[in-house]
Amino acid sequence: MKNVLKMLGAIALVAIVVFTACKKDEEVVPPTLYERLGGVSAISAVVDQFIVNVVGDPVINAQFAATAADPYRAQLLRNNLIDQICAGSGGPCQYKGKNMKEAHKGMAITEEQFNALVGDLVAALDKFNVPQQEKDDLLAILGPMKSDIVGQ
């Protein structure tokens, strides 16, 4: 009888240790930026607002006039932007567009124009109340692309 109790005690102990370890594992996996942004539907909503902001931004909208006037090009850019943000933030999408150097070649984009576009993105994120941490994390992904975009 004593041995049976001992055995049950040992089994209970092992069960508690395993349960605690598993629980801890679940707790330490932090959500990706993609998840924190709200997934592809939230990213799509931000990109749509971002495009509205860009088209209304006198600092850069001339650069996008030909794209905005062509529904196929406009749709392609939208999809590429969604995929780029989705993939870059750890989501399940695959970016299939050109790399940033190739995409902006010959456009002679200035730093002022780059900052204007980032401002339009921040305004879109603000419209959907995306928290500061997520805004910072997203801009930290896009910021380093600057040298491949400006002055090409």
Ligand code: HEM
């Ligand atoms: C962080 C900043 C930027 C990002 C992440 C970005 C991203 C992109 C992406 C993903 C594409 C599509 C590439 C493809 O067609 O395969 C693109 C194209 C383009 N970008 Fe940017 N871009 C940025 C800044 C800018 C700026 C500052 C301008 C101009 C002021 C600009 C103007 C354009 C134009 C005109 C196109 C071509 C659209 C078309 O094919 O019709 N981009 N960009």
